[in-house]
Every structure is written in C-alpha cells, then in structure tokens.
Amino acid sequence: MQLISGGRTGPFATSSPRLRVERRYDAAVDLPVVREPVPPAPQPQVSARFDPELRTLWLYMHLQPRPCFNTAFLAELGVHTRRLHARRGVTSHDGRDHHIACAVIASATPGMFSLGGDLALFRDAILHRDRETLMRYGRQCIDSQWRWHHEFDAGITTIALVQGQALGGGLECALSTSILVAEESARMGLPEVRFNLFPGMGAYSFLSRKVGRRVAEEMITSGTIYTARDLHAMGVVDVLAPDGGGEAAVDRVIRERAAGASGPLDLVRHAVEPVPSMELYRIVELWVDAALKLEPRDLGLMERLVRAQNRCMAAAPRGVRLEC
Numbered sequence: 170m171q172l173i174s175g176g177r178t179g180p181f182a183t184s185s186p187r188l189r190v191e192r193r194y195d196a197a198v199d200l201p202v203v204r205e206p207v208p209p210a211p212q213p214q215v216s217a218r219f220d221p222e223l224r225t226l227w228l229y230m231h232l233q234p235r236p237c238f239n240t241a242f243l244a245e246l247g248v249h250t251r252r253l254h255a256r257r258g259v260t261s262h263d264g265r266d267h268h269i270a271c272a273v274i275a276s277a278t279p280g281m282f283s284l285g286g287d288l289a290l291f292r293d294a295i296l297h298r299d300r301e302t303l304m305r306y307g308r309q310c311i312d313s314q315w316r317w318h319h320e321f322d323a324g325i326t327t328i329a330l331v332q333g334q335a336l337g338g339g340l341e342c343a344l345s346t347s348i349l350v351a352e353e354s355a356r357m358g359l360p361e362v363r364f365n366l367f368p369g370m371g372a373y374s375f376l377s378r379k380v381g382r383r384v385a386e387e388m389i390t391s392g393t394i395y396t397a398r399d400l401h402a403m404g405v406v407d408v409l410a411p412d413g414g415g416e417a418a419v420d421r422v423i424r425e426r427a428a429g430a431s432g433p434l435d436l437v438r439h440a441v442e443p444v445p446s447m448e449l450y451r452i453v454e455l456w457v458d459a460a461l462k463l464e465p466r467d468l469g470l471m472e473r474l475v476r477a478q479n480r481c482m483a484a485a486p487r488g489v490r491l492e493c
Contacts, residue, residue, distance in 0.1 A: 214242040215249060216277065219262045223423050224270035226253075226260055229277040235478040236281045237288065238338050243309040250313045250321070258323030271423050272321070274346065275330040275415075282329075282355070284478055285337025286310075286370075292471045295460055303460055307453035310338060310370040314345035315446050318375065319439065326426055326435070330415045331355045331406075336394070341368055344375035347435060348422060350408040351397040352415045357405075358394035364467040364474075369456025371449055378442045380404045 218227040228249055232242055253260070258269045276282045287306070294302040317327045329343035331351040340357045343349050351357070359368045367373075367389055376385035384403055388395075401409040410418035 213245060214239075215245040217249065219260060219267070219269075221262060221267060223420065223427075224267060225423055226269050226272045228272065228274050230274070230283065231277045232281075232283060235287075235289075235475070236278060236284045236481070237286060237478060238283060238310065238342075239287045240290070240306065240309065243306075243313070246313050247309060250316045253321045253323070253325070254316050258321055258325045269323070269325050270427065271326040271328060272317075273328045273330055273419055274317070274342065276332065278333075280333035282331045282333055282335035283339030283342060284334065285339045285341075288471045288478075289475045291460060292468050292475070295463055295468060298461065300457055300461060303457045304453065307370060307456060308450070310341075311446070311449040311453060314342060314371050315444070315449055317342075317345040318347075318371075318444055320347060320435065324436070326423070328419055328422065330419050331357065331397070332415050337361055337368055338370050341371045341375070344379070344405075345371055348407045349405065350410055350415060350418050350422065351400070351406045352410050352412050353397055354412050355397040356394050357397065357400055358392065359389050360392045360394065362390060362392040364470045365463060366459055366467070367456065369453055369459075371444075371452070373452065374444050374448055376405070378444065 212231055212233070214231045214233060216229045216231060218229070219225070220227065228246070230242070230246075232238070253269070253272065259266050260269055261267075290306060291303065293299075294306075316322075320327055326348065327346040328348045328350060329346040331343050331349065333352075333355060335343050335351075335355065335357045337359060340359060343351075343357070359372055361368050372389060373385055376388060380403060384405075388405075395403075395405075397406055397409060400406040408418055408422055
C-alpha cells in the first residue's frame, strides 16, 4: 500500500507572498491575532444542476476565498439540504416537480474537493475563547451532513464525487454520502492530528460504520494522506474512476442502481447502523472542548496552513487544477 505522508510536503508546501495583515497580541497566550483581508465571494458558493433523465440533482461547490468550508458556504449548502429534506426529495425543474432519485455533491474547482474546516475562523475563535462560534460552525456542518447520510429521509441515493484533494472536513463531507466515487489522482485524509485536534464533524461515526473502528482510528490518529486507490482497497472509496472519468462513473452508478434493488438495502443499512444526530452533536461538543485546549504552537500551525491555502488559490488561474 502506498501511503502519502503529510508533514511539510504535499498539500501544505508552498512559499509565502506578501500579505497585508493586522496584528495585535492576545494577552492570554501572547500570540499575534492575524486578520488577513478576506474579500467577499465573487459568486455564489453552491450551484445546482438537475438531470431530468437520471432524476439526479448535482450540487457543485465554488469555495471562496480559500478552498475550505466557510460559514457563507455552509449557509448556502444548508438552504439546499433543508429544502430537499422538507420537500421529501422533490425539486422543481422547467416548471414541473420531479422526484429526485440521486443527489451528488462535487466541486467546481479543478483538483480540489475541499481542504476542510475554516482554520482562520477556528484560530480566531480559540484565541477569543469563543465557544459559541465553534459550536455554531460544527452544527452547521453536521446539520447538512446528517441529511446527506440519511438520504434526506426520502430514499435519495447520495453520492460524493472527489476529484483532487479532500482533507479533514472535506473528507467528512464525502463520507456522509451513501456512495463515495473518487478519481485515481484524488488524495484524501484526516490531518487534524498535526495540530493536536481530531476531526469532529462525523469522521469517526461514518468511518467506523463503513470500515470498522480499527481502520477509522488508524486514519484519524496517523494523519496520513492516502491515495484514492489505497482507500478503495480499504473500503472507504466505493468506486474508483480514471482521471477525468468521475462524472461518467457517477452516471454509471446511478443507472446501475436504477436497474437494481439497492434502495431497500440502503434502508436496511440505516436501520442496522444508524447515525443519530445526537451522536454527531455530542462529538462536536467534544471537538470544541479539545479545540479550546490547543496550545500556541498548534494555533501557529493553523495560521501557516491558512497562508498556504491563500497562496494556493492566489497562484492558480481560473480553471487550472490546484495542488495545494
């Protein structure tokens, strides 16, 4: 098995450009509070496309200004997921209502699914001992992910298409779906251990039910970044697609399920191994407790990772595959 370890190579290895920052010092930890200029998102961060032939709703992520789950994105995604849940899988298209068979979440950014949580928000909230901001962020994440995992209580097959990098919360998002499709060049992992934290938005719940506790704990405690092929062999990735063939692979999965009898089996799986919302909420509380105990060194690493994410986005022209 080929493992791609994190460290100072891989997703976070870049050099720093000049940034205008505002610095002040927090007396409690003697660490500079860095407020980097965050421009408003130039476009909505979620777009939707409905395929009436396959009765499939595609939701594409346009993460800005960094390829992470910011609160504006989570609010937009929440609008879509709550609407699907409230309407029991019905969407309007061309003036007609359609019952959705499948819902897919994917990224519109080449080479990037998501680098996970908003580390700048985490760091600022931790420095200010702002427990409520961290709790609110965690609830936003799991409110959507619980609906994806439970197929919107409408028997909708939920699918994640990972093309590129899915780290931390990005992988948790993909794991919340019924089927995880990944292209061969995708890289996925849970690197939170590098700054003495753990993934708190569903990773343990989803992984332990899918591949068992041993594999879940190994992935969480090692911080390893895996290839899509390795995760397919481990049972984490359900469908491995060639590079550039991800959407075609998703279409094949949808057609195969339409012709088969997988729907009842999904209901059985959720009945045998449900993921209660209260379990996810309790883990978020534990994650917030751990986050508020982080040391200045850990927060300094968060800051460096934020800068690396900013450089990654600034250096890539629109449409160019990102390798952060």
